[in-house]
Amino acid sequence: MQYERLSDFAGKGSYLLFDFPLYTKIKINTMPETTEETEILDYNEEGIPSIVHHMNFIENRDVRYLKMLVTQEKNFYYYCPFCERKLQIIENGFKLKKELTESNITTYSYMFMSEEFEEYDKHAAKDSVKRFEELIKHIFDDKRTLKMDFECTSKDKHKFYVIFQLTDDNYLMKTGQYPSILDFDNTLKEYQKVLKEKEITRELTKAQILKTHSMGVGAFLYLRRIFEKIIFEKYEQAKLENNIDEQLFREAVTKDKVKILHEKGYLPIYLVEINPFIYDILSKGVHQLCERECNLHYDTLRQAILLILEEKMEMDQKGKLRKNTKNELNKIHTKLSQ
Numbered sequence: 001m002q003y004e005r006l007s008d009f010a011g012k013g014s015y016l017l018f019d020f021p022l023y024t025k026i027k028i029n030t031m032p033e034t035t036e037e038t039e040i041l042d043y044n045e046e047g048i049p050s051i052v053h054h055m056n057f058i059e060n061r062d063v064r065y066l067k068m069l070v071t072q073e074k075n076f077y078y079y080c081p082f083c084e085r086k087l088q089i090i091e092n093g094f095k096l097k098k099e100l101t102e103s104n105i106t107t108y109s110y111m112f113m114s115e116e117f118e119e120y121d122k123h124a125a126k127d128s129v130k131r132f133e134e135l136i137k138h139i140f141d142d143k144r145t146l147k148m149d150f151e152c153t154s155k156d157k158h159k160f161y162v163i164f165q166l167t168d169d170n171y172l173m174k175t176g177q178y179p180s181i182l183d184f185d186n187t188l189k190e191y192q193k194v195l196k197e198k199e200i201t202r203e204l205t206k207a208q209i210l211k212t213h214s215m216g217v218g219a220f221l222y223l224r225r226i227f228e229k230i231i232f233e234k235y236e237q238a239k240l241e242n243n244i245d246e247q248l249f250r251e252a253v254t255k256d257k258v259k260i261l262h263e264k265g266y267l268p269i270y271l272v273e274i275n276p277f278i279y280d281i282l283s284k285g286v287h288q289l290c291e292r293e294c295n296l297h298y299d300t301l302r303q304a305i306l307l308i309l310e311e312k313m314e315m316d317q318k319g320k321l322r323k324n325t326k327n328e329l330n331k332i333h334t335k336l337s338q
Protein backbone atom coordinates (compact mmCIF):
# COMPACT_ATOMS: atom_id res chain seq x y z
CA MET A 1 0.00 0.00 0.00
CA GLN A 2 1.22 3.44 -0.93
CA TYR A 3 0.54 6.29 1.44
CA GLU A 4 1.16 9.49 -0.42
CA ARG A 5 -1.96 11.54 -0.04
CA LEU A 6 -4.29 11.80 2.89
CA SER A 7 -7.18 9.91 1.33
CA ASP A 8 -4.87 6.88 0.91
CA PHE A 9 -5.48 6.31 4.62
CA ALA A 10 -9.23 5.83 4.17
CA GLY A 11 -10.15 2.79 6.22
CA LYS A 12 -6.67 2.84 7.82
CA GLY A 13 -7.11 5.81 10.15
CA SER A 14 -5.76 4.03 13.21
CA TYR A 15 -2.59 3.16 11.29
CA LEU A 16 -2.10 6.83 10.47
CA LEU A 17 -2.75 7.85 14.06
CA PHE A 18 -0.57 5.40 15.95
CA ASP A 19 1.79 3.56 13.61
CA PHE A 20 2.64 5.80 10.66
CA PRO A 21 6.12 7.38 10.97
CA LEU A 22 6.55 10.87 12.35
CA TYR A 23 7.64 13.75 10.09
CA THR A 24 6.50 12.03 6.90
CA LYS A 25 4.67 14.46 4.66
CA ILE A 26 1.21 13.52 3.46
CA LYS A 27 -0.24 15.60 0.64
CA ILE A 28 -3.66 17.21 0.99
CA ASN A 29 -4.93 18.08 -2.45
CA THR A 30 -7.43 20.94 -2.25
CA MET A 31 -8.54 20.98 -5.89
CA PRO A 32 -12.26 20.24 -6.26
CA GLU A 33 -13.46 16.99 -7.82
CA THR A 34 -16.56 16.48 -9.95
CA THR A 35 -19.29 13.87 -10.02
CA GLU A 36 -21.99 13.78 -12.64
CA GLU A 37 -25.63 12.80 -12.54
CA THR A 38 -28.16 12.80 -15.35
CA GLU A 39 -31.86 13.47 -15.12
CA ILE A 40 -34.57 12.84 -17.70
CA LEU A 41 -36.90 15.82 -17.82
CA ASP A 42 -39.46 14.57 -20.30
CA TYR A 43 -39.89 12.80 -23.67
CA ASN A 44 -40.89 14.46 -26.92
CA GLU A 45 -43.45 13.05 -29.35
CA GLU A 46 -40.90 10.68 -30.90
CA GLY A 47 -40.06 9.34 -27.47
CA ILE A 48 -36.66 11.02 -27.33
CA PRO A 49 -35.80 12.14 -23.82
CA SER A 50 -34.53 15.57 -22.91
CA ILE A 51 -31.69 14.99 -20.55
CA VAL A 52 -30.23 17.44 -18.12
CA HIS A 53 -26.78 16.83 -16.67
CA HIS A 54 -25.80 17.92 -13.20
CA MET A 55 -22.11 18.31 -12.66
CA ASN A 56 -21.37 18.56 -8.93
CA PHE A 57 -18.18 20.22 -7.90
CA ILE A 58 -17.26 18.70 -4.54
CA GLU A 59 -14.35 19.08 -2.17
CA ASN A 60 -11.33 16.94 -2.90
CA ARG A 61 -11.36 13.51 -1.28
CA ASP A 62 -8.29 14.47 0.76
CA VAL A 63 -10.21 17.36 2.28
CA ARG A 64 -13.27 15.21 2.90
CA TYR A 65 -11.10 12.61 4.61
CA LEU A 66 -9.44 15.25 6.79
CA LYS A 67 -12.85 16.43 7.94
CA MET A 68 -13.91 12.91 8.73
CA LEU A 69 -10.69 12.12 10.58
CA VAL A 70 -11.01 15.17 12.77
CA THR A 71 -14.75 15.42 13.31
CA GLN A 72 -16.01 11.87 13.45
CA GLU A 73 -16.71 10.49 16.89
CA LYS A 74 -14.45 7.47 17.10
CA ASN A 75 -14.86 4.10 18.71
CA PHE A 76 -12.50 1.51 17.29
CA TYR A 77 -10.84 -1.72 18.34
CA TYR A 78 -7.10 -1.23 18.80
CA TYR A 79 -4.08 -2.16 20.90
CA CYS A 80 -3.63 -0.22 24.14
CA PRO A 81 0.07 -0.23 25.10
CA PHE A 82 -0.81 0.23 28.80
CA CYS A 83 -3.37 -2.57 28.97
CA GLU A 84 -1.18 -4.63 26.58
CA ARG A 85 -4.26 -5.90 24.79
CA LYS A 86 -6.78 -4.83 22.18
CA LEU A 87 -9.94 -3.05 23.23
CA GLN A 88 -12.21 -0.18 22.17
CA ILE A 89 -10.48 3.21 21.88
CA ILE A 90 -12.60 6.33 21.83
CA GLU A 91 -12.29 9.95 20.78
CA ASN A 92 -14.99 12.59 20.92
CA GLY A 93 -14.44 14.20 17.54
CA PHE A 94 -14.25 17.89 16.81
CA LYS A 95 -17.53 19.74 16.35
CA LEU A 96 -17.45 21.50 13.00
CA LYS A 97 -19.35 24.71 12.19
CA LYS A 98 -22.43 23.72 10.25
CA GLU A 99 -21.44 25.58 7.08
CA LEU A 100 -18.15 23.67 6.98
CA THR A 101 -19.72 20.23 7.06
CA GLU A 102 -21.09 20.54 3.51
CA SER A 103 -18.85 19.03 0.80
CA ASN A 104 -20.72 20.19 -2.25
CA ILE A 105 -19.27 23.42 -3.64
CA THR A 106 -21.54 24.13 -6.59
CA THR A 107 -23.53 22.34 -9.29
CA TYR A 108 -23.44 23.14 -12.97
CA SER A 109 -26.60 21.88 -14.68
CA TYR A 110 -26.72 21.80 -18.47
CA MET A 111 -28.34 20.20 -21.44
CA PHE A 112 -25.53 21.18 -23.76
CA MET A 113 -22.13 22.03 -22.37
CA SER A 114 -21.33 25.72 -22.94
CA GLU A 115 -18.60 28.15 -21.98
CA GLU A 116 -20.53 28.65 -18.79
CA PHE A 117 -18.78 25.52 -17.56
CA GLU A 118 -15.47 27.36 -17.31
CA GLU A 119 -17.06 29.95 -15.07
CA TYR A 120 -18.25 27.22 -12.74
CA ASP A 121 -14.91 25.45 -12.89
CA LYS A 122 -13.01 28.62 -11.98
CA HIS A 123 -15.46 29.52 -9.27
CA ALA A 124 -15.23 26.02 -7.74
CA ALA A 125 -11.42 26.10 -7.73
CA LYS A 126 -11.39 29.50 -6.04
CA ASP A 127 -14.10 28.60 -3.60
CA SER A 128 -12.48 25.34 -2.54
CA VAL A 129 -9.25 27.19 -1.63
CA LYS A 130 -11.26 29.65 0.45
CA ARG A 131 -13.23 26.92 2.14
CA PHE A 132 -10.11 24.94 2.92
CA GLU A 133 -8.51 27.99 4.54
CA GLU A 134 -11.58 28.46 6.67
CA LEU A 135 -11.62 24.81 7.60
CA ILE A 136 -8.02 24.73 8.76
CA LYS A 137 -8.48 27.97 10.68
CA HIS A 138 -11.28 26.22 12.47
CA ILE A 139 -9.66 22.88 13.28
CA PHE A 140 -5.95 23.80 13.57
CA ASP A 141 -4.56 26.36 16.01
CA ASP A 142 -2.78 29.53 14.89
CA LYS A 143 0.48 27.62 14.47
CA ARG A 144 -1.33 25.15 12.21
CA THR A 145 -1.07 22.33 14.74
CA LEU A 146 -3.80 19.99 15.87
CA LYS A 147 -3.91 17.68 18.89
CA MET A 148 -6.25 14.73 19.07
CA ASP A 149 -6.93 13.03 22.42
CA PHE A 150 -7.91 9.39 22.76
CA GLU A 151 -8.87 7.19 25.65
CA CYS A 152 -8.95 3.44 26.11
CA THR A 153 -12.16 1.97 27.52
CA SER A 154 -10.60 -0.04 30.37
CA LYS A 155 -11.44 1.08 33.91
CA ASP A 156 -8.11 2.98 33.97
CA LYS A 157 -9.08 5.07 30.92
CA HIS A 158 -5.54 5.31 29.55
CA LYS A 159 -4.89 8.52 27.64
CA PHE A 160 -3.21 8.78 24.22
CA TYR A 161 -2.64 11.77 22.00
CA VAL A 162 -1.46 12.55 18.49
CA ILE A 163 -0.18 15.88 17.19
CA PHE A 164 -0.39 16.94 13.55
CA GLN A 165 1.23 19.87 11.81
CA LEU A 166 -0.04 21.33 8.57
CA THR A 167 2.81 22.74 6.48
CA ASP A 168 2.39 25.97 4.53
CA ASP A 169 2.14 23.99 1.31
CA ASN A 170 -0.66 21.84 2.78
CA TYR A 171 1.08 18.66 3.72
CA LEU A 172 -0.08 16.96 6.87
CA MET A 173 2.69 15.69 9.10
CA LYS A 174 2.46 13.81 12.36
CA THR A 175 4.98 15.51 14.66
CA GLY A 176 4.23 13.73 17.91
CA GLN A 177 2.34 11.01 19.64
CA TYR A 178 2.05 9.40 23.05
CA PRO A 179 2.54 6.51 23.61
CA SER A 180 5.27 6.13 20.98
CA ILE A 181 5.00 4.11 17.77
CA LEU A 182 7.27 1.52 19.35
CA ASP A 183 4.91 1.17 22.31
CA PHE A 184 2.04 0.50 19.96
CA ASP A 185 4.01 -2.14 18.13
CA ASN A 186 2.99 -5.34 19.84
CA THR A 187 4.14 -7.55 16.98
CA LEU A 188 7.71 -7.36 18.21
CA LYS A 189 6.58 -8.31 21.71
CA GLU A 190 4.83 -11.33 20.28
CA TYR A 191 7.90 -12.31 18.31
CA GLN A 192 10.22 -11.66 21.25
CA LYS A 193 8.69 -14.59 23.09
CA VAL A 194 9.89 -16.89 20.38
CA LEU A 195 12.84 -14.99 18.94
CA LYS A 196 15.78 -16.54 20.71
CA GLU A 197 18.37 -14.54 18.85
CA LYS A 198 18.73 -11.39 20.90
CA GLU A 199 20.79 -9.72 18.20
CA ILE A 200 18.04 -10.02 15.62
CA THR A 201 15.48 -8.66 18.07
CA ARG A 202 17.81 -5.73 18.72
CA GLU A 203 18.22 -5.01 15.04
CA LEU A 204 14.48 -5.21 14.43
CA THR A 205 13.95 -2.73 17.25
CA LYS A 206 16.58 -0.40 15.80
CA ALA A 207 14.93 -0.59 12.38
CA GLN A 208 11.61 0.26 13.98
CA ILE A 209 13.08 3.25 15.87
CA LEU A 210 14.58 4.59 12.64
CA LYS A 211 11.27 4.16 10.84
CA THR A 212 9.53 6.03 13.65
CA HIS A 213 11.74 8.99 12.89
CA SER A 214 11.31 8.69 9.14
CA MET A 215 14.86 7.46 8.54
CA GLY A 216 13.78 4.77 6.14
CA VAL A 217 17.17 4.18 4.50
CA GLY A 218 18.74 3.24 7.82
CA ALA A 219 15.73 1.09 8.68
CA PHE A 220 16.17 -0.77 5.36
CA LEU A 221 19.82 -1.36 6.19
CA TYR A 222 18.90 -3.16 9.41
CA LEU A 223 16.33 -5.30 7.61
CA ARG A 224 18.94 -6.23 5.03
CA ARG A 225 21.40 -7.17 7.77
CA ILE A 226 18.83 -9.50 9.30
CA PHE A 227 18.20 -11.08 5.91
CA GLU A 228 21.94 -11.60 5.41
CA LYS A 229 22.32 -12.98 8.93
CA ILE A 230 19.73 -15.66 8.26
CA ILE A 231 21.58 -16.72 5.09
CA PHE A 232 24.92 -16.69 6.88
CA GLU A 233 23.62 -18.67 9.86
CA LYS A 234 22.21 -21.33 7.57
CA TYR A 235 25.48 -21.44 5.62
CA GLU A 236 27.39 -22.04 8.86
CA GLN A 237 24.99 -24.83 9.74
CA ALA A 238 25.41 -26.44 6.31
CA LYS A 239 29.18 -26.13 6.67
CA LEU A 240 29.11 -27.82 10.07
CA GLU A 241 27.09 -30.62 8.60
CA ASN A 242 29.51 -30.89 5.69
CA ASN A 243 26.70 -30.32 3.30
CA ILE A 244 27.84 -27.42 1.12
CA ASP A 245 30.40 -26.51 -1.51
CA GLU A 246 32.03 -23.61 0.34
CA GLN A 247 33.80 -22.09 -2.62
CA LEU A 248 30.73 -22.21 -4.83
CA PHE A 249 28.72 -20.56 -2.07
CA ARG A 250 31.25 -17.82 -1.40
CA GLU A 251 31.49 -16.87 -5.05
CA ALA A 252 27.72 -16.79 -5.64
CA VAL A 253 25.62 -13.61 -5.55
CA THR A 254 23.04 -13.44 -2.77
CA LYS A 255 20.16 -14.65 -4.91
CA ASP A 256 22.13 -17.77 -5.89
CA LYS A 257 23.34 -18.30 -2.33
CA VAL A 258 19.66 -18.61 -1.40
CA LYS A 259 19.16 -21.14 -4.20
CA ILE A 260 22.11 -23.24 -3.06
CA LEU A 261 20.90 -23.33 0.54
CA HIS A 262 17.36 -24.02 -0.55
CA GLU A 263 18.40 -27.04 -2.58
CA LYS A 264 19.98 -28.45 0.57
CA GLY A 265 16.77 -27.81 2.51
CA TYR A 266 18.12 -25.16 4.86
CA LEU A 267 15.81 -22.24 4.19
CA PRO A 268 12.25 -21.26 5.04
CA ILE A 269 10.00 -21.74 1.99
CA TYR A 270 8.71 -18.20 2.27
CA LEU A 271 12.21 -16.76 1.95
CA VAL A 272 12.77 -18.80 -1.20
CA GLU A 273 9.41 -17.66 -2.60
CA ILE A 274 10.23 -13.99 -2.26
CA ASN A 275 13.92 -14.47 -3.09
CA PRO A 276 13.53 -13.10 -6.65
CA PHE A 277 12.86 -9.61 -5.32
CA ILE A 278 13.28 -9.07 -1.58
CA TYR A 279 17.06 -8.67 -1.53
CA ASP A 280 16.91 -6.42 -4.60
CA ILE A 281 14.39 -4.14 -2.91
CA LEU A 282 16.37 -4.01 0.32
CA SER A 283 19.60 -3.23 -1.54
CA LYS A 284 17.90 -0.62 -3.67
CA GLY A 285 16.66 0.97 -0.47
CA VAL A 286 20.17 1.18 0.88
CA HIS A 287 21.80 2.44 -2.33
CA GLN A 288 19.24 4.23 -4.51
CA LEU A 289 15.91 5.02 -2.92
CA CYS A 290 15.26 8.21 -1.00
CA GLU A 291 14.13 8.31 2.64
CA ARG A 292 10.55 8.90 1.63
CA GLU A 293 10.38 5.85 -0.64
CA CYS A 294 11.98 3.67 2.04
CA ASN A 295 9.50 4.96 4.62
CA LEU A 296 6.60 4.13 2.33
CA HIS A 297 7.71 0.54 1.74
CA TYR A 298 9.24 -0.23 5.11
CA ASP A 299 6.21 -1.86 6.78
CA THR A 300 5.73 -4.37 3.95
CA LEU A 301 9.39 -5.39 4.00
CA ARG A 302 9.43 -5.69 7.75
CA GLN A 303 6.38 -7.94 7.56
CA ALA A 304 8.22 -10.12 5.03
CA ILE A 305 11.24 -10.40 7.35
CA LEU A 306 8.99 -11.27 10.31
CA LEU A 307 7.31 -14.01 8.28
CA ILE A 308 10.70 -15.44 7.34
CA LEU A 309 11.83 -15.35 10.97
CA GLU A 310 8.67 -17.03 12.13
CA GLU A 311 9.07 -19.86 9.65
CA LYS A 312 12.78 -20.20 10.40
CA MET A 313 12.00 -20.53 14.08
CA GLU A 314 9.56 -23.34 13.43
CA MET A 315 12.14 -25.00 11.17
CA ASP A 316 14.84 -24.73 13.83
CA GLN A 317 12.57 -26.12 16.52
CA LYS A 318 11.50 -29.00 14.34
CA GLY A 319 15.12 -29.68 13.35
CA LYS A 320 16.15 -29.84 16.97
CA LEU A 321 13.26 -32.10 17.86
CA ARG A 322 14.08 -34.42 14.96
CA LYS A 323 17.72 -34.62 16.01
CA ASN A 324 16.90 -35.30 19.66
CA THR A 325 14.33 -37.91 18.80
CA LYS A 326 16.77 -39.62 16.47
CA ASN A 327 19.40 -39.70 19.24
CA GLU A 328 16.88 -41.16 21.67
CA LEU A 329 15.81 -43.79 19.16
CA ASN A 330 19.43 -44.67 18.64
CA LYS A 331 19.94 -45.13 22.37
CA ILE A 332 16.86 -47.31 22.63
CA HIS A 333 18.01 -49.35 19.70
CA THR A 334 21.48 -49.85 21.17
CA LYS A 335 19.98 -50.85 24.51
CA LEU A 336 17.56 -53.30 22.99
CA SER A 337 20.27 -54.87 20.84
CA GLN A 338 22.47 -55.71 23.84
Ligand SMILES: [Zn+2]
Residues within 6 Å of the ligand: 080, 081, 082, 083, 084, 152, 153, 154, 156, 157, 158
Ligand atom coordinates in the same frame (compact mmCIF):
# COMPACT_ATOMS: atom_id res chain seq x y z
ZN1 LIG B 1 -5.67 0.86 28.34
